[in-house]
Amino acid sequence: MAAGGLNMLRNILTQLPPSERKVAEFILKNPEKLLHSTAGEISQMAHSSSAAVIRLCKSIGVKGYQELKVRVAGDLVKDHEKGYRDIESGESLEGIVQKTTSNSIQSLTDTADIINYAELEAAVDALAKARTIHCFGIGASHLIAMDAQQKFLRIHKGATAFTDAHLVASLIANAEEGDVVLGISFSGETKEVINILSLAQKRGIKTISLTKYGSSSVSDLADIPLFTSASNEAPLRSAATASRFAQLFVIDILFLGIATTEFEQTVQYIDNSREAIQFLKNSK
Structure with a gap:
């Protein structure tokens, strides 16, 4: 069942103009009312306009009001815990394990809910046909770029992952x-x-592009924008703990998507890579 409507609204709430934000805030507080109301009725209850409801649907990337209702209904059916829990002072190791696990699963679930499959398919197609894939990120995002590079290289796909912007610019220039x-x-x-x-x-x-959900300078520039959930991370998790898992999750999906386009050849490439690594391990 489609879901992710509430997550989409939360993620983009601060970017919305006042008229759309009123509607989004009302739906987030009263999701059940959305399921049994028309766009006009929701706009009246939110003290906004029907046009704002339609614009809101466009802003969060759904096809229309009906899709928003279906996604919110899916959210309510799921019945899994929402929200991220921060580590507290003096937290036990058991608590750290439980919270980190819960937060990571939440991040992956939230990201899966907002995937645009048309954009995902376009990305897989472009990467599968690419001669060389230039992966670029700074700081923690560079770690994601390196993970993408090593995955693509293992299936005989040319890939780079440098942090030096001048070097990357030279690669793109040529x-x-x-x-x-x-x-x-x-x-x-x-x-x-x-x-x-x-x-x-x-x-x-x-x-x-691979960014948090919503409009940004990077996603607006990209031909194919991909997103991870932009769920609010707690203070001690500002170093991108759960968001990093979500980014790696999307990279894995892209890798596996490419693999399925030429499955037999991909399996052979992976076997070749595994044999080469084993040879190195066995060499004296």
Whole structure:
């Protein structure tokens, strides 16, 4: 069942204009009322307008009011705990394990709920056809770029992952048709990633972004925007604990999506890689 409507609203709430925010806030407080109301009725209860309801649907990336209702209904049926729990002073190791596990699962579930499958399919198709994939991120996002690079290399797909923006710019300046730039920035506002995607756009190179949900400088620049949940992380988790898992989750989906396009060949590449690594382990 489709879900993620409430998560979409939470993620984008602060970016909405006042008229749409009124509607979003009302739905978040009264999700059950959405299921049995028309767009006009919801707008009246939220002290907004029917046009604002329609614009809100467009802002969060759903096809219309009916899809929003279906997704919110899915959220209510799921009946799983919402919210992220922070580590407290003097937290026991058992508590840390439980909270970290719960938060990570929550992040993956929230991200799965907001996936746009049309964009995901376009991304997999572009990556599968790419001659070289240039993965770029700064700080924690560079770790995600490196993970993507090593996965693509294992299936005989050319891939780079450098932190030096000047070097990446040189690669893009000489990129060929069919190359793809994968820009990773949780905030969507990392200056270096913005500049690299802008350069790729100028050069006519296809771009894919991976950011938190909602409009951002990075996602707006990309030909194919992909998102992870932008659920509010607690203070001690500002180093992107759960968001990192969500980003790795999307990279795994892209990798497996590529693998299924040429399954037998991919299996052979992975077997070759495994044998080569084993050879190194056995060498004296």
